[in-house]
Amino acid sequence: MKKFSQWATIALITATAVFSGGVPAMAAGDPPYCATFSDGNLYCTALPGHIYEEINVDGGRLEDFWVGTATTRTTSGYVYHRWQTATGAWTSPAKLGTLAAKNGICVTYNDDGRLELFMQGPQNEVEHIWQKTPGGGWSGFASLGGGLSSTSGVYCASLSFPSTQPPATLFKIGIVVYGTDSAWHYKRQQAINCCWPDAWS
Numbered sequence: 001m002k003k004f005s006q007w008a009t010i011a012l013i014t015a016t017a018v019f020s021g022g023v024p025a026m027a028a029g030d031p032p033y034c035a036t037f038s039d040g041n042l043y044c045t046a047l048p049g050h051i052y053e054e055i056n057v058d059g060g061r062l063e064d065f066w067v068g069t070a071t072t073r074t075t076s077g078y079v080y081h082r083w084q085t086a087t088g089a090w091t092s093p094a095k096l097g098t099l100a101a102k103n104g105i106c107v108t109y110n111d112d113g114r115l116e117l118f119m120q121g122p123q124n125e126v127e128h129i130w131q132k133t134p135g136g137g138w139s140g141f142a143s144l145g146g147g148l149s150s151t152s153g154v155y156c157a158s159l160s161f162p163s164t165q166p167p168a169t170l171f172k173i174g175i176v177v178y179g180t181d182s183a184w185h186y187k188r189q190q191a192i193n194c195c196w197p198d199a200w201s
Contacts (some may be wrong), residue, residue, distance in 0.1 A: 007059060011132035014184050016020075019137075024052070026158070032044035032045060032046055032047075032050075032106070033045055033046070033047050033104070034155075035155060035176075037184065037186070038174055039174075039186070041070065041156060041157055041159055041174065042059045043106075043155035043174065043175070043176045044106060044108075044155060044157065045104040045105070045106045045153040045154060045155045045156070046065070046066070046104045046105050046106065046153070046154065047104055048074075048075035048076075048103050048104055048153070049067075049073045049074060049075055050066070050073065050104075051064050051065065051066045051069075051073065052064070052065045052105055052106060053065075054107045054108070054109075054115055056083060056084075056091070056115065056135050056137070059086060059135070060085075061083060061084035061085070061088075062083065062084050063081060063082070063083040063084070063107075063115065064081060064082050064083070065081045065096070065105060065107050065117060066079070066080055066081075066105075066118075066197065067078070067079055067080075067101045067105060068080065070092070070093040070094075070095075071093070072080060075102070075103060076100065076101065076102045076103070077100060077101065078095050078096075078097075078098075078100055078101065079095070079096040079097060079101050079105060079117065079119065079129075080093045080094065080095055080096060080101075081093070081094060081096050082094065083144075090120050091136070093136070096117070096129065096138060097129050097138070097140060097141045098140075098141075099121055099122065099127055099141045100121075100122050100128060101119040101120060101121070102119070102121070102122070102124070102150070102155040103119075103120050103121040103150075103151065103152060104119075104120075104152075104153020104154065105117060105119040105153065106118050106119075106153070106154050106155060107116065107156070107158040107160045108156045108157060108158045108173055109171065109173075110130070110158075110173060110192075110193045111158075111170050111193050112134060112170040112172070112192075112193050113135075114130055114131040114132070114133065114134050114136075114193070115130065115131050116128055116129070116156075116171060116173060117129050117161040118129070118144075118154040118156050118175055119142065119153075119154055120152060120153065120177075121141070122155060123148075124147055124148045124149075124150065125143050125145055125146050125147070125148070125181070126143065126144040126145065126146045126148065126154055126177060126187075127141045127142065127143055127144070128141065128142060128144060129141045129142070132189045144175075144187060144196055145198070145200070146177060146179065146185070146200060147179055147180045147181075148177050148178065148180070149178045149180055149182070150177075151180060152177050152178035152179070154175055154176075154177055154178075155175065155176040155177070156174065156175045156176075157169060157173070157174050157175075158171040158172070158173055159172050159173070159174045159188065165196060170192050171190070171192070172188055172189040172191075172192060173189050174186060174187070174188040174189075175187055175188075185200050185201070186200070186201055187200045187201065188201070
């Protein structure tokens with residue numbers, strides 16, 4: 001597991017809670033907790049016990065993610081998700097992967113529309129899991145290393161980059177975490193839709 005010896009830092013500028021507080025009913029998604037860092041980008045996470053909701057590119061339907069059980073949300077446990085069908089009805093909750101999570105999770109898009117979820121794993125490392133095709137099935141979990149503070153969730157964002165070819169803007173995923181060294185660290189995809197560096201910045 002790669003710790004933070006190779007990581008550079010990023011500074012937290014502002015953090016704003018954009019949820020109203022409390023734990024809403026399972027029928028509703030929770031707005032995420034977002035923070036702006038010194039690279040000028042806004043990264044978001046779900047506070048422990050809250051749902052992270054994203055729009056699935058497969059028909060624009062919502063998909064909810066949370067930590068806990070099929071019917072409850074907790075600060076640690078397995079990741080569950082559910083999604084809207086073509087009629088707008090919700091599926092039954094299903095467990096996503098076989099790895100237990102700690103603290104806040106986050107979900108964002110690859111440039112091709114595939115969702116990717118990030119979380120703190122059982123050894124305080126960053127773990128991620130992704131859709132194999134837009135709106136399709138999921139991979140297994142894979143580690144991105146790191147040594148997260150026990151209270152740190154994973155913040156993520158789809159970061160825009162200019163392109164010399166159409167489309168004019170492309171997106172790479174970036175993630176930010178708070179380490180055991182009491183500093184913020186970040187990592188970004190090396191290419192569009194693909195590949196994470198071993199070292200952290």
